């Protein structure tokens with residue numbers, strides 16, 4: 001081994017020299033790289049410096065590292081490091097000098113922001129006040145409108161009752177025998193008066209519900225009885241139009257805690273609609289059953305049906321489907337009253353329908 005070393009000592013010396021040269025050169029390259037990294041860090045921290053100087057330093061560092069592998073640029077790299085150090089120092093001094101004015105800037109920025117927030121808050125408060133005033137005015141107008149509708153309906157009802165009484169008397173022949181033509185004219189007048197009376201009653205009911213004056217006289221009642229009574233009341237109308245009005249077997253009473261009169265009106269409205277919007281010779285069936293803790297009443301008909309949109313909108317006041325307008329007369333208030341009353345009872349009501357095929361209205365109430 002020692003012989004080998006002695007023989008090749010010159011080559012080994014040269015080889016060592018070469019490695020030392022590379023290490024020496026690359027250590028300068030590493031130095032330049034480290035300087036670039038430190039500068040980069042400084043520029044990131046004090047990023048207010050002009051980008052031109054930054055680009056110059058970064059480009060110079062990069063070129064020095066590249067060319068240092070071909071030429072000996074150790075002196076230039078040393079100079080680069082020195083100048084870069086000075087540049088870092090300059091940045092620190094500039095930052096320190098800028099500090100008080102930066103604080104001042106921050107303070108005035110905060111003040112400006114606070115002022116703007118105050119201004120916006122004042123604007124918002126003003127807008128809010130205006131909105132409140134408009135709101136008060138609107139609810140005042142709404143109350144006036146309800147009071148007017150209620151008063152007008154009341155005032156209309158009294159003469160209407162008198163007209164109805166007189167027409168009934170005429171029909172009974174109290175004022176003498178009527179000819180066939182006179183009877184026909186009188187019947188038309190009586191139908192119109194009845195429609196007007198029921199419209200006025202509906203408007204009065206709605207205004208009572210809207211103003212929260214509706215009082216529910218609740219008691220334990222049999223839902224089966226209510227449904228049976230509603231069916232009995234609607235039997236003549238169904239027979240007149242040759243519509244089969246059927247009820248599925250109702251083995252149980254299904255006791256519910258409701259206002260019996262109002263519930264009968266709701267079920268009556270559903271059955272009445274089913275008959276009204278079903279062509280002659282059709283079917284209307286009523287089902288009463290229990291589902292979970294609810295009693296469910298389904299009124300199904302084979303009538304004109306409704307669109308998807310109609311099913312959503314029939315609960316609105318005065319809404320009527322296009323198909324129904326050509327089919328039968330109505331004011332579009334019955335279901336909105338029924339819905340309000342059902343809501344007051346904590347129940348629900350929904351419609352499913354297919355145009356031209358029929359409709360099912362489903363009423364749900366909590367069981368006692």
Ligand SMILES: Nc1ncnc2c1ncn2[C@@H]1O[C@H](COP(=O)(O)OP(=O)(O)OP(=O)(O)O)[C@@H](O)[C@H]1O
Nearest residue numbers: 273274277314320321324330331332333334335359
């Ligand atoms: N069984 C049904 N089949 C088809 N359409 C129906 C049915 N029930 C209700 N509708 C639609 O819903 C609308 C609203 O019904 P609602 O009972 O509120 O009013 P109406 O029957 O037209 O008039 P009224 O106020 O005299 O009851 C009806 O005009 C009709 O378009």
Ligand SMILES: [Mg+2]
Nearest residue numbers: 273330334335
């Ligand atoms: Mg109706």
